[in-house]
Amino acid sequence: MERKPHLFKDMISLGRLWKFLAKNDFDLIVYSTPKALLIASLAKCLNVKRSKSVAIVQGRVYENFPELKKKAFMALDKVSFTLSDKVVFVSNSLQENYFRENIVNSRASKVIGSGSFNGVNESVFHSVNLENKESLRVKYGFSKSEFLICIIGRICIDKGIEDVYKIARKINNNIKFVFVGSFEDERSKYKVKCIVKEERGYYIPYLKEIHEIFQCSDLHLFLSHREGFGNVAIEAASCGVPTFAYDVTGVKDSVKNGISGQRFDFKDTKAIARAIDEAAKSTDFSSKYPNARSWAVENFEQKKVWQNYLEFYLNQIQDER
Known part of the structure; x- marks a missing residue:
């Protein structure tokens, strides 16, 4: 079928x-x-x-x-x-x-x-200390000093790839994206290729150990236009990584505002770009959402x-x- x-x-x-x-x-x-x-x-x-x-x-x-x-x-x-x-x-x-x-x-x-x-499998999706985080970045060829944003799952228009592209062109150069997933249309493939070519990101077509990408990232970006639930956001939260997402159906339930991340008005890429820039400059962003994992495990273990x-x-x- x-x-x-x-x-x-x-x-x-x-x-x-x-x-x-x-x-x-x-x-x-x-x-x-x-x-x-x-x-x-x-x-x-x-x-x-x-x-x-x-x-x-x-x-x-x-x-x-x-x-x-x-x-x-x-x-x-x-x-x-x-x-x-x-x-x-x-x-x-x-x-x-x-x-x-x-x-x-x-x-x-x-x-x-x-x-x-x-x-979410809490024994697989868990947070790591700074030393392990840096080791994972070395393993995948990411810089230790850059602010790393992961985007996980199918790559297509409905998942917000064009919005990610707009944001990538508005933020500072030390912020990098890592895309993990398959392309569903040529337009999306072109957008990601441009981001990678401009040295603003990385692309991994498939990875079994997807939890390791969350663990070495600073932020999970989830700009899906529609979801039933959005399980990827609770996987990020279980790893102690916050999610920035649109305030849309399904995502309202998988991203707890102020607890596991932040939800934004649909298509407000300017506000998201500003928030990402502020997060990258902040010295305490990594500790801004201390209850993300406990919330995810308590509700969705x-x-x-x-x-x-x-x-x-x-x-x-x-x-x-």
Whole structure:
């Protein structure tokens, strides 16, 4: 099943999933991702066997679509939610958006715990001392003296790469960016290449030890235009690294203003550039957010998040019986 809509291929996926569900007995069917919500809920509805179903909503790809196109996708979500027994949102702000637009009601939906779908592994994502931080910078070829900003994840327009490019041209030369992730469009690839070529940043296509990039960074920049939750921000917080981000859906829940970082008005790149310059000049920026890790671990520790979901799933099965 492809990520983007494709009518013919999606119909084939629907048929195959319907057959699979018809041949097997499940106590509970759980589905997520925008396309899977629709296809799985339809397949489950068309099936004679009436298994309990849960839709996990991790974001809205249509958040910034033109109004008419957005309404069409909202209607499809409403179909998916109506056909599901329970709808789980990964953040409160995401759920509130659906409430406000009357796509789902409060009785059929919930947020589990404080949000997130996977939480953060505190034993992997942890802070390091200055000596280890400098060792990591040597390992990856970063300067020990520069103010390092990490940008982690898919690199595309919706993740704010054009906004990062604008900021990079406004701040002083001792501030460097490190991008880790794959490109999703040529425009974004060009922007990052320009930043690297101008010696304002570094690019790493893939890295298994992503926690080490957080640990050797001074700041995490997260200018996504839309998120379901934004797990990368709690990973940064768990490493003791603050996040500067837009005050948008999903990110409102994964960046605690003044605790794990700072949220800015959407598209206010001037304010963000000023804040970054001030942070780079500050002698005590590294100690400005002392409670970032404790907040992240208290609310999103991975095993606790997993346990909350497990208990929820088991309760759904017991209610069915």
